[in-house]
Amino acid sequence: NAGVTQTPKFRVLKTGQSMTLLCAQDMNHEYMYWYRQDPGMGLRLIHYSVGEGTTAKGEVPDGYNVSRLKKQNFLLGLESAAPSQTSVYFCASNKGFASDQETQYFGPGTRLLVL
Amino acid sequence: GNSVTQMEGPVTLSEEAFLTINCTYTATGYPSLFWYVQYPGEGLQLLLKATKADDKGSNKGFEATYRKETTSFHLEKGSVQVSDSAVYFCVHGAGSYQLTFGKGTKLSVIP
Numbered sequence: 001n002a003g004v005t006q007t008p009k010f011r012v013l014k015t016g017q018s019m020t021l022l023c024a025q026d027m028n029h030e031y032m033y034w035y036r037q038d039p040g041m042g043l044r045l046i047h048y049s050v051g052e053g054t055t056a057k058g059e060v061p062d063g064y065n066v067s068r069l070k071k072q073n074f075l076l077g078l079e080s081a082a083p084s085q086t087s088v089y090f091c092a093s094n095k096g097f098a099s100d101q102e103t104q105y106f107g108p109g110t111r112l113l114v115l
Numbered sequence: 116g117n118s119v120t121q122m123e124g125p126v127t128l129s130e131e132a133f134l135t136i137n138c139t140y141t142a143t144g145y146p147s148l149f150w151y152v153q154y155p156g157e158g159l160q161l162l163l164k165a166t167k168a169d170d171k172g173s174n175k176g177f178e179a180t181y182r183k184e185t186t187s188f189h190l191e192k193g194s195v196q197v198s199d200s201a202v203y204f205c206v207h208g209a210g211s212y213q214l215t216f217g218k219g220t221k222l223s224v225i226p
Contacts, residue, residue, distance in 0.1 A: 041218060042204065042216040042218040043204070043216045044216075045214075090158055092159075102147060102208050103149070103164065104161075104214060106159040106160070109158050
């Protein structure tokens with residue numbers, strides 16, 4: 001049981017390049033999330049999904065797109081990277097709404113540097 | 116909107132010292148409250164949670180009590196260890212799947 005995994009662990013991009021971050025979970029969770037973590041800012045929600053085939057915008061969605069074609073995978077895309085997108089990206093998932101299901105489980109993070 | 120305010124760090128303590136990290140929240144309704152911990156180079160892990168007023172969450176010697184009257188969820192530990200060095204996040208889930216995070220408090224414990 002791997003939990004939540006993310007690939008890649010680290011990436012350097014040039015401004016204007018594109019890339020996709022992959023998140024996978026093996027816990028059969030319905031809900032998945034992408035966050036970014038910046039110094040002094042805590043975690044901010046980029047996009048989330050409440051089930052296969054669904055996506056929705058979070059607090060800071062601009063410059064990102066997501067897809068959830070399979071229940072276990074949640075992809076985050078950057079079409080044209082900008083230096084402001086330099087950050088650490090975390091994926092998370094949880095089972096559902098109920099109080100014993102709402103705990104989110106996090107992946108190890110992807111560190112992205114945009115030059 | 117919902118918000119979480121936690122004490123700013125960094126916090127540096129000697130081993131075996133008492134730890135308190137203050138956290139207050141604003142929210143409508145009755146949110147669940149969490150403390151997550153992030154060890155260096157890792158993702159966030161759930162440390163403890165409380166789902167209703169007066170509940171006490173506890174784990175690994177850490178405790179926090181859900182105080183509705185003061186809208187607080189302060190984290191405490193009686194005797195910290197070097198291995199507790201990490202960043203601690205106070206979080207609330209306002210009855211939905213979306214969490215609101217505090218900015219995090221970095222704790223360093225020195226031998």
